[in-house]
Amino acid sequence: MSERRIRLPKLKHAPDLDDIERVHTFISEYIHHTPILTSNSINDKLGCEIYFKCENFQKSGSFKTRGAISAALSLTDEELKNGLITHSSGNHGQGVAIAGQLLGVPTYIVMPKGSIASKVAACEQYGAKVIFCEPNMKSRLETANKIKEKYKGSFIHPYDNYHVIAGQGTCALEFLSKQKKLHYLLAPVSGGGLLGGTAIVSKELSPDTKVIGTEPKEADDTYRSFYSKKLKTNKETKTICDGLRGNLGEKNFPIVLNHVDDIITVKEKTIIKAMQLVWERMKIIIEPSCAVPVAAIMENKKTFRKRRVGVIITGGNVDLTQLPF
Amino acid sequence: MSERRIRLPKLKHAPDLDDIERVHTFISEYIHHTPILTSNSINDKLGCEIYFKCENFQKSGSFKTRGAISAALSLTDEELKNGLITHSSGNHGQGVAIAGQLLGVPTYIVMPKGSIASKVAACEQYGAKVIFCEPNMKSRLETANKIKEKYKGSFIHPYDNYHVIAGQGTCALEFLSKQKKLHYLLAPVSGGGLLGGTAIVSKELSPDTKVIGTEPKEADDTYRSFYSKKLKTNKETKTICDGLRGNLGEKNFPIVLNHVDDIITVKEKTIIKAMQLVWERMKIIIEPSCAVPVAAIMENKKTFRKRRVGVIITGGNVDLTQLPF
Structure with missing residues (x-):
């Protein structure tokens, strides 16, 4: 961090x-x-x-970079130290990846299979670990939960926050x-x-x-x-x-x-x-x-x-x- | 005009x-x-x-708009009144078309067959008459000369000017x-x-x-x-x-x-x-x-x-x- x-x-x-x-x-x-x-x-x-x-x-x-950085900056040191997690078809993921890079913490982005290749590549370029899930909301949430359990990072919702x-x-x-x-x-x-x-x-x-x-x-x-x-x-x-x-x-x-x-x-x-x-x-x-x-x-x-x-x-x-x- | x-x-x-x-x-x-x-x-x-x-x-x-307007503004009323002529694969043509539109004179653009459709359409949108020629310099020059004889407009060369x-x-x-x-x-x-x-x-x-x-x-x-x-x-x-x-x-x-x-x-x-x-x-x-x-x-x-x-x-x-x- x-x-x-x-x-x-x-x-x-x-x-x-x-x-x-x-x-x-x-x-x-x-x-x-x-x-x-x-x-x-x-x-x-x-x-x-x-x-x-x-x-x-x-x-x-x-624009997603704005919201992701805003959310990351509201976290305590404790909440931040294990990194940031989200699920995203791409843009919010990139925003969270940039936020993590800025704050020096790891980021884990759950993306549906079939996401646009350049968006996946961009998340990775910003240092994020991309984890693929099935292209439906249920699989997104389950996968994000598993990642949260494993890494104990803070989840940043794409919009309901x-x-x-x-x-x-x-x-x-x-x-x-x-x-x-x-x-x-x-x-x-x-x-x-x-x-x-x-x-x-x-x-x-x-x-x-x-x-x-x-x-x-x-x-x-x-x-x-x-x-x-x-x-x-x-x-x-x-x-x-x-x-x-x-x-x-x-x-x-x-x-x-x-x-x-x-x-x-x-x-x-x-x-x-x-x-x-x-x-x-x-x-x-x-x-x-x-x-x-x-x-x-x-x-x-x-x-x-x-x-x-x-x-x-x-x-x-x-x-x-x-x-x- | x-x-x-x-x-x-x-x-x-x-x-x-x-x-x-x-x-x-x-x-x-x-x-x-x-x-x-x-x-x-x-x-x-x-x-x-x-x-x-x-x-x-x-x-x-x-950038071609810069040169075309510069050239058109150097013409006398007499040279300008019958309009502007050029040959172009597209961008210079659009520049000349805009120059003609600004100065209120007709424009005639000789374009090689197979020119990019959006470039042809743009010339026409700026009010130019597009005349097609074979895709080689000989045909371009011959066609431009014919148009010059017909309409008596002033020729604006794409670069040798x-x-x-x-x-x-x-x-x-x-x-x-x-x-x-x-x-x-x-x-x-x-x-x-x-x-x-x-x-x-x-x-x-x-x-x-x-x-x-x-x-x-x-x-x-x-x-x-x-x-x-x-x-x-x-x-x-x-x-x-x-x-x-x-x-x-x-x-x-x-x-x-x-x-x-x-x-x-x-x-x-x-x-x-x-x-x-x-x-x-x-x-x-x-x-x-x-x-x-x-x-x-x-x-x-x-x-x-x-x-x-x-x-x-x-x-x-x-x-x-x-x-x-």
């Missing part, structure tokens, strides 16, 4: 703006303050003014501090760490901005949970968005319900089109998961017409040998 | 730093001042400190104004517009920086011209770099000979590896052509070890359905 760093106070409730600002101060030196990009060509095509907060340029290639939610919220903090007066702020939603943190920050910093979660129709648990006010799960997740197959978390659900304005679901076909549009016009690499908010604009042009729309580009970790176009 | 803009004075000799600074002032409002990016992960892997000047984020997706050379030099001007004390400055070379302009600027602004042209072994006319001091041409160009198949220009050759320190040639295999490395680690889309300087570093690690190396990322216009990995 590296020399002792200052520890973040433990959160026993959903974070508020103050908590998220404190987390931002703590993690600032470890993360990139990612740029906000625009594209005249995409604006012309979609008929609105889009601001892209580019977390594909974040360390490890996604207040420190993770606060960490992901720091992205919106940077975004809304620089880009004022957005009519809409769009983020993809899977477990709800990013969307929850984003909504908390946005409702306090910019109450007139509508916060919208976007998800594939093929994994629409949040949409169904939001409108039924009961936590639902996905039975099948036949979506190209490998980062959005998880279910909304228990800690995340009430935050989404209380702070998010709407959930929009989109078709797979539009997601692929949106991904290709961003690659071709902006020359940046984005994952299918973060093409989802762009797809939401494409499928709802009237709603967003002539509005200023913020979009969180969540990550850029793609298997370049398996592109959908 | 749009309302008359101030005209650039005609250059009757190779541009010097003053000329290039004047061109930069003239074209500034029409171009993006592109960012300089770095990647710790690539630096660690290659053992040096690389600064990437990202012209893939330039308008039309490549002092205004184009000066325009391309503005990229190095921005680069070296922001990034001082580079040990090396690397650019790909095809016709020599970019390399020529870059070398003129660098030798005056930063005389200790070594300027190196990089090209595929499969299209090594500049290497052979540089070392024989006689202008050579490529018989075959079996390279993936669609932007680097042209031959060094007559106006460009003496500039390269007088101001460039060395030419490095690289293997196709390394170019593809370099392209993939930049895509995966930096999450930006670069063309094979601009992976060539990165490949040169990969093949010559000892030379660049612990040095500060500037690399001009020339463009990001790639056919996403035809990736080499």
Whole structure:
């Protein structure tokens, strides 16, 4: 373990703006303050003014680094010394691997078989030990538990964790501090760490901005949970968005319900089109998961017409040998 | 034609730093001042400190917009009124199309059959008329001449033109104004517009920086011209770099000979590896052509070890359905 760093106070409730600002101060030196990009060509095509907060340029290639470092910094020396454990299809795993590397403790990442090769390689490059499980939640949890018993490390949940939610919220903090007066702020939603943190920050910093979660129709648990006010799960997740197959978390659900304005679901076909549009016009690499908010604009042009729309580009970790176009 | 803009004075000799600074002032409002990016992960892997000047984020997706606008702004009203003509495998064509759009005159782009579909589409999106020719220089020139006879427009050569050379030099001007004390400055070379302009600027602004042209072994006319001091041409160009198949220009050759320190040639295999490395680690889309300087570093690690190396990322216009990995 590296020399002792200052520890973040433990959160026993959903974070508020103050908590998220404190987390931002703590993690600032470890993360990139990612740029906000625009594209005249995409604006012309979609008929609105889009601001892209580019977390594909974040360390490890996604926003997940924010939450993972935030959670790791809240652990005591005792909790930290045997290392960090998580299960992840990739991006959160990379975030935890980086957090462990920064703090000088071992990391154990349980990944489903068939995970994107470049994501597995990246975890290993950050010094993590990758343990494979079957591609379902039951096997993920069982394997993670076994690893916990064996190594006695601390488990960092990908989203159902207040420190993770606060960490992901720091992205919106940077975004809304620089880009004022957005009519809409769009983020993809899977477990709800990013969307929850984003909504908390946005409702306090910019109450007139509508916060919208976007998800594939093929994994629409949040949409169904939001409108039924009961936590639902996905039975099948036949979506190209490998980062959005998880279910909304228990800690995340009430935050989404209380702070998010709407959930929009989109078709797979539009997601692929949106991904290709961003690659071709902006020359940046984005994952299918973060093409989802762009797809939401494409499928709802009237709603967003002539509005200023913020979009969180969540990550850029793609298997370049398996592109959908 | 749009309302008359101030005209650039005609250059009757190779541009010097003053000329290039004047061109930069003239074209500034029409171009993006592109960012300089770095990647710790690539630096660690290659053992040096690389600064990437990202012209893939330039308008039309490549540095060619600089030269095309520079050349168009040097034309008289009389020369401009019937529009602009060029031949191009894509990027220069897009640059000329944008220049015509800005100045409100028609543009005619002669493109070889088999040009990348997205480049053809982009020219058309900027309002150009695309005319196809056979994929060889003879057919390009003949077709361009026919179009010139028909429409009486002004021909803008892709590189053998002092205004184009000066325009391309503005990229190095921005680069070296922001990034001082580079040990090396690397650019790909095809016709020599970019390399020529870059070398003129660098030798005056930063005389200790070594300027190196990089090209595929499969299209090594500049290497052979540089070392024989006689202008050579490529018989075959079996390279993936669609932007680097042209031959060094007559106006460009003496500039390269007088101001460039060395030419490095690289293997196709390394170019593809370099392209993939930049895509995966930096999450930006670069063309094979601009992976060539990165490949040169990969093949010559000892030379660049612990040095500060500037690399001009020339463009990001790639056919996403035809990736080499």
